[in-house]
Amino acid sequence: MEIIDNKKFYDKLRWLSLPFMFQSLMLALVAAADALMLGRVAQEQMTAVSLATQIQFVQNMIITSVTGAGTILGAQYWGKGDRDTLKRLFNLMLIFSGMTSFVFFAACELIPEMLMGIFASDAMLIEIGSSYLRIAGWSYLLTGISQCYLAIMKVTDKVKPCAWISSGAVILNIILNAVFIFGLLGMPQMNARGAAFATTVSRAFELGLCILLSAKENYIKPKIRGFFRIEGQLIRDFGRQCLPLMGGCLFWGVGFTSYTAIMGHMGVDAAAANSVSAVVRDLVCCACNGIGSAAGIMVGNELGAGNLERGKAYGIKLKNISWVIGIASTAFILAITPVIVKFVILTETAQGYLKGMMVIMAVYMIGRCVNTVVINGIMDGGGDTLFDMYSLAVCMWGIAIPLALLGAFKFNWPVLLVYACTCLDEVGKIPWVMLRFRKYKWVRNLTK
Numbered sequence: 001m002e003i004i005d006n007k008k009f010y011d012k013l014r015w016l017s018l019p020f021m022f023q024s025l026m027l028a029l030v031a032a033a034d035a036l037m038l039g040r041v042a043q044e045q046m047t048a049v050s051l052a053t054q055i056q057f058v059q060n061m062i063i064t065s066v067t068g069a070g071t072i073l074g075a076q077y078w079g080k081g082d083r084d085t086l087k088r089l090f091n092l093m094l095i096f097s098g099m100t101s102f103v104f105f106a107a108c109e110l111i112p113e114m115l116m117g118i119f120a121s122d123a124m125l126i127e128i129g130s131s132y133l134r135i136a137g138w139s140y141l142l143t144g145i146s147q148c149y150l151a152i153m154k155v156t157d158k159v160k161p162c163a164w165i166s167s168g169a170v171i172l173n174i175i176l177n178a179v180f181i182f183g184l185l186g187m188p189q190m191n192a193r194g195a196a197f198a199t200t201v202s203r204a205f206e207l208g209l210c211i212l213l214s215a216k217e218n219y220i221k222p223k224i225r226g227f228f229r230i231e232g233q234l235i236r237d238f239g240r241q242c243l244p245l246m247g248g249c250l251f252w253g254v255g256f257t258s259y260t261a262i263m264g265h266m267g268v269d270a271a272a273a274n275s276v277s278a279v280v281r282d283l284v285c286c287a288c289n290g291i292g293s294a295a296g297i298m299v300g301n302e303l304g305a306g307n308l309e310r311g312k313a314y315g316i317k318l319k320n321i322s323w324v325i326g327i328a329s330t331a332f333i334l335a336i337t338p339v340i341v342k343f344v345i346l347t348e349t350a351q352g353y354l355k356g357m358m359v360i361m362a363v364y365m366i367g368r369c370v371n372t373v374v375i376n377g378i379m380d381g382g383g384d385t386l387f388d389m390y391s392l393a394v395c396m397w398g399i400a401i402p403l404a405l406l407g408a409f410k411f412n413w414p415v416l417l418v419y420a421c422t423c424l425d426e427v428g429k430i431p432w433v434m435l436r437f438r439k440y441k442w443v444r445n446l447t448k
Helices: 006-041 043-052 054-080 083-110 112-119 123-155 159-182 192-214 232-264 268-284 286-304 308-343 348-381 386-409 415-421 424-428 430-437
Strands: none
Touching: 006 043, 006 159, 006 192, 006 268, 006 286, 006 308, 043 054, 043 112, 043 123, 043 192, 043 232, 043 268, 054 083, 054 123, 054 232, 054 286, 054 348, 083 112, 083 123, 083 232, 112 123, 112 232, 123 159, 123 192, 123 286, 159 192, 232 268, 232 386, 232 415, 268 286, 268 308, 268 348, 268 415, 286 308, 286 348, 308 348, 348 386, 348 415, 348 424, 348 430, 386 415, 386 424, 386 430, 424 430
């Protein structure tokens, strides 16, 4: 195996991962700000918005599969130095993401009550959530386009501008959250609808910045001429990466949404505690998300350039780093649990649920960190995208979801036991992930 230049490796990892971590942190802070601000208004407002945002969560899974396929191929073509193919990849991403975004926008405007009924049975939660979706749906229309621009920036060494754009949009979102939720600066108090309006304005700001920045000479722009005339070979290559990613993303996204729906139907206290634990989870996952994104680009660049042994060596080193991040995340969650429980305004029952959920989630974080870096970073970087779908089909849909459904609706298990079932999949598939990793099927050059 090739000997790695550690200084070069860690410099590149730091240069790539820190902006990704910061961007992930900024995005997670929006959900945290929503939860904290709405939690100060009323528990029902916070819970309803947390449930309503599961619609965007599902949309993001589809868009992530589209941009993920573009990132996998784009990282390798960038390593090869083929800018023209990158422009055509950009076109493909915009076409599919735009279509997806329009479908979700239409659903939020036309049938918001039906969508909320999936996640909650309480009439008040459905009413609040529906009012949120009618406004936030406009932001979903913009998200698919801006994410394509940001994905192309990531793989073309424009990570820092990409992070600054996302961060600027998040800061604007948080400020507008305070203004519209609480009715500051002479604005009426809008509660959940205020959070939706803040999100929509900030997404428009984000897309505007993406378009303006990408107009510069040294940025990759869509190939406007022949927008819908793209070579069949590139479409087939894109489909080979996108379809397994979409299957995996939908398995994971719908499955994760199912967990939220199950907890939502176990009562307002269980839903509220789950909403807070989800915010904490997303904040702590920023580290593994950043390393995972960097891993996909680092491995993909080397494989696309034909340096297969170096790409393999990078993957092994990044896998070892993922274990360190997982254990550190576990310790961090256990340390902050008392602070989180005291800070958030919940009923006594919900506080008890939250304490237990935080302990369970601490163990879950080991699996989440390892799987994010290895599956969604290293293996995806080499085009080994089918495994994620298989593992989710077995571990999440074959084990975790059935157990959670039976425990919640048939056997009336305690809330914390049902919550533990929803955390089984990430921890349970670690041995399978390690076995697949060591087969090295991800060590491939995908460029044509």
